[in-house]
Amino acid sequence: MRLSEFILVNMEAILQEWEDFARNIQPSHRSMGVVELRDHAKEILEDISAELASPDYKRNLDSDGNTPAQIHADTRVLSGFTIDQLLSEFRALRASVLGLWSRREKTATWFEVEDMSRFNEAIDQALAESVARYTEAQGQSQDIFLGIIGHDLRTPLSAINLGATYLMRLDDADSKLIQLGSRMFTSAVRMQEIIDNLLDFVRSRSGLGLPIHPSDVDLAAVSEHIADEFRISNPGTTIRTEVHGDARGRWDGSRIGQVYQNLIGNAIQYGENTAVSVVTSATDGEVVLSVHNDGPPIPAAMQKKLFDPMQRGISGEVHSSNRKNLGLGLYIVREIVMAHKGVIEVSSTEKTGTTFTVRLPKLTA
Ligand SMILES: Nc1ncnc2c1ncn2[C@@H]1O[C@H](COP(=O)(O)OP(=O)(O)OP(=O)(O)O)[C@@H](O)[C@H]1O
Ligand SMILES: [Mg+2]
Structure with missing residues (x-):
């Protein structure tokens, strides 16, 4: 039997083996249902099997043009998987397919070797898509996080600024108090600069460049x-x-x-x-x-x-x-x-x- 067909016929057994593995590595604070756990492994395998069967196969994309491996990465970012966990899921997927196959197909043929190397290439391709998407999605969520922190710090900081300015300008206060106000003011200005830089950095990294209004x-x-x-x-x-x-x-x-x-x-x-x-x-x-x-x-x-x-x-x-x-x-x-x-x-x-x-x-x- 060719590997493309073998994957489809034995889908249940492959998924079960993979699921047992994936359940072991899932982040401890999450308890995922079986459906969620198997989420896209089946679609990734169907995609690979179709590709093995026909070189002219058109990739199975969703309405936004995403491959199953990319969609899988999105859900893994949301579930709190680390990149190592994502990588080991693909290793497990590869191992469960090839393990089952070599146990059941005893006779090694030229086709078998050819199929195996094409399967490995297809898994590598899916892995590369997943990792690229994972890194991109994680980078974006970090930027959003930085943006929110930077933005929300501005209001409390302006209150500190105001208080410091008030202290600096007190007419009848003792000089220590005025000095304290002046030091607080300098630090608040410095914090404002750091926050502004951080926000601009996040903005420029989004690929839009820094907007200017001449x-x-x-x-x-x-x-x-x-x-x-x-x-x-x-x-x-x-x-x-x-x-x-x-x-x-x-x-x-x-x-x-x-x-x-x-x-x-x-x-x-x-x-x-x-x-x-x-x-x-x-x-x-x-x-x-x-x-x-x-x-x-x-x-x-x-x-x-x-x-x-x-x-x-x-x-x-x-x-x-x-x-x-x-x-x-x-x-x-x-x-x-x-x-x-x-x-x-x-x-x-x-x-x-x-x-x-x-x-x-x-x-x-
Ligand atoms: N005028 C300067 N004289 C000597 N070294 C400088 C000067 N300007 C910058 N540098 C060096 O270049 C580095 C980078 O400067 P940059 O302004 O990008 O970052 P920073 O001052 O370390 O941090 P930030 O500006 O984000 O608070 C500095 O850490 C410093 O070592
Ligand atoms: Mg600087």
Whole structure:
């Protein structure tokens, strides 16, 4: 008997063997019924059997174009299966078919060998589809989770912000209370930045890129405003700003504000109390923003991947202070710059210090 037919004739026995296995590995907090447990194994096997029987077989897809292996992965993500458990289910499916077959078909023929290798290929294909879908679905649910946390943290944070501002501005309070308010305010601003970065990261990873809404803005005002905010929260650091030429044009002002904010924030954090200088130079066609600090340079190897997400200085070696950071700032800066059709580069040496340079073309309406 050919393997395609064998699978159909012995479906019940194969499923039973597989079910016994799958029941053993199911997440302990779930108790699934037999129907749910066998869910798509039968359809996966029917699909494979039809494919073995005829090379021109058209895959059995649901109305949304999903294969049984993809649908299976979706349900496994929802049931809390780990990727290892999903993989072992496929191993079990393979073993129960080939085990039963070799026990019943005693005579080895050329067809048998051929069928077995085609069956293995088909299982591998189903496995690859399932794993790809599982990873995608899990990534999406993580993004949704991050998005919700980030979003929901904003409201309590703004209450802390308000309280801190109130303390900072108390006229007759003792200086310790005002200092406490100021420290709370700086921390709340930092938390807000981390949350904003996280939300932008999730948004950009969804494949849509970062949305920008250009309007008429003056980058001289934007840079001055952001630098002033940092001067308040970092009174010990000198922040120089310079503007050359007419820096008015069409960009997304709050997004470019984020660029200044991340670059200046990094310069203060990693420049080890050296002065920070922020230069905005405009010509007819473009504006060049540069943010400079001295202090330990960024190692050459690290400069190449600086703009990738989750890249932080080598802990303990370069900047031990950045363990609390997510390593998303420069990734988001680059996304914003790219959305404006601009470019960003970095130069960092012991002698000349670290300078991030952003070139933004003046967008036309
Ligand atoms: N101006 C700078 N001087 C020296 N090193 C820098 C500078 N800017 C960035 N770096 C290095 O590049 C790494 C990546 O920076 P990035 O802003 O992307 O992430 P982060 O600051 O670690 O975290 P986040 O910005 O998400 O809070 C930093 O951890 C730091 O090691
Ligand atoms: Mg940063």
